[in-house]
Amino acid sequence: MMASDVLAMILAGGKGTRLGSLTQNQAKPGVPFGGRYRIIDFTISNCVNSGIDNIGVITQYIPLKLNSHIGNGFSWGLDGLDSSINILQPYTDNRGSRWFEGTAHSIYQNIDFIDRQGAKYLLILSGDHIYKMDYDEMIQQHIDNNATLTVAVMDVPMEDASRYGIMNTDVSNRIIDFEEKPAQPKSNHASMGIYIFDWQRLRDALTTAFSTDNQMLDFGKNVIPFYLQSDERVFAYQFSGYWRDVGTIDSLWNANMELLDPNNELNLYDRSWRIYSKDTIAAPQLITGNATVKDSMVVDGCYVDGEVEHSILSVNANVKKGAKITDSVIMPGAIIGEGAVINHAIIGENAEIGRNKVIDGQEEVAVIGNNERVGVIPNENE
The missing domain is CATH 2.160.10.10 (Hexapeptide repeat proteins)
Structure with a gap:
């Protein structure tokens, strides 16, 4: 697989309402974390460390700070001739306002941009999680399985499984059933909101749906069930590393406090998998x-x-x-x-x-x- 075969699209337009006053003037992915980072730095850095150097960032809610932080991608080495990071925002055309109404809808609204990149595989990522992950391993599994969609999952405690979208799989890790926050979950394979699609197949599905008013606005609620009903080759990629959803005050505080443990799983001092961020050029402490x-x-x-x-x-x-x-x-x-x-x-x-x-x-x-x-x-x- 060549790096040019993959386009990463980071969904970074969320309000993060559960973070209250910390997101009143900025989007959740722009919230500071760990002293010198912002939440989105981890997803962008994962892309760079995985050899993915063509990225689109979809923003919507109060994007100014986030746009300024990302800039031209210099801080992540994405400002070269063969690398780029593009900030994609809603716009108006002769059909009217084109606000993003869901995760899948935001991809549909950016079809022209995605087509111009010429990528075969589309990697969909959330910009508001704290984790390290080698996406290249997931992409390779997607190719080996001849899959049309691969969903990253991680096992959560069974008593917490009802809080997540649950992917039920067979012995080959093929997804046979999807349950959105089930009261009585059949498994504990929780979706991480990380997807790899064959772009042409997803493009066809989205354009057909929206042209017939059968709008597929969201990946979890609409697209994944559609793929399963259509007997597509949908597989789960099992992830077992550090991953935190810092969408609440308690989870944000806890994830920060975990960094103070010298043996914390995230390990910001690992030189083999650096987390990059915009340099604020501050004076010494x-x-x-x-x-x-x-x-x-x-x-x-x-x-x-x-x-x-x-x-x-x-x-x-x-x-x-x-x-x-x-x-x-x-x-x-x-x-x-x-x-x-x-x-x-x-x-x-x-x-x-x-x-x-x-x-x-x-x-x-x-x-x-x-x-x-x-x-x-x-x-x-x-």
Whole structure:
């Protein structure tokens, strides 16, 4: 298989409503993670590490920050003559507005772009999961099985299976049945929302459906059932590595805290599978003589003059004298005022916590949204 045979399409238009104030001014894939990354960095980096260098990113909800972060793909080495990353947004033509109404519909609306790339296989990815995965192995299995569709699955605890789309398979891993969040699941093979299609077959299915008003808007609800009913060769690809859906405050907080375990499965320090991101060109971190930092990640541009324990300080975070931070995620540009206490919390981008203010999320993870100012007295920092 040649790299030019595969086009990756990253679905990055989700609102991420369960993340509340952290996504009020940006799409979920653009939410910061792990001190120096954004969620979408993991999917793009997986593509690059898998040898896939032709990528489309489908955006819709408040895309400005995400567009700026991705840029021309330079940070991932995707700005060369034989590589590219294209940001694809809704548009208006002589048929009216062309908003994306579902995952499959967003692909249908970008048929012209996909055709121009000349790829044989279409790799559909979500831009809002934290994981490492070699897509090349999945693509090779797809080819070996002579499949028209391959769905990545991972086994989840049986008691949690009713929360997922479940793929029931035979001994050859061919999918024989699909259940969307079944009350009594037959297996625990949960769909990861990662698909490989033969492009021409999917193109024919989508154009036929939309031309006859039998609209296939969503992959899970419409396309997969259609393929199974049409007796297509649909297979499951079993994945067993680290994968997290960080779509809730608790899951986002937990995934960040997992990074503080030196033996965490994600292992950001693995040089054989790097996670790339846009360089913010921040100043070096400064930890003063008054500061105490334990069991924490402190990245570029941080100023620490207080106590930090089991926490993540993102780019350009500022922790002022006497402040105490425990079990928390401080996102880029946030300011923690003198004497403030932050416990079991997520403090959003460029938020500011005033002097001696207490944010305690011991009972439930506390969240301060992007750009919020809590307990800040006007002019107290001037």
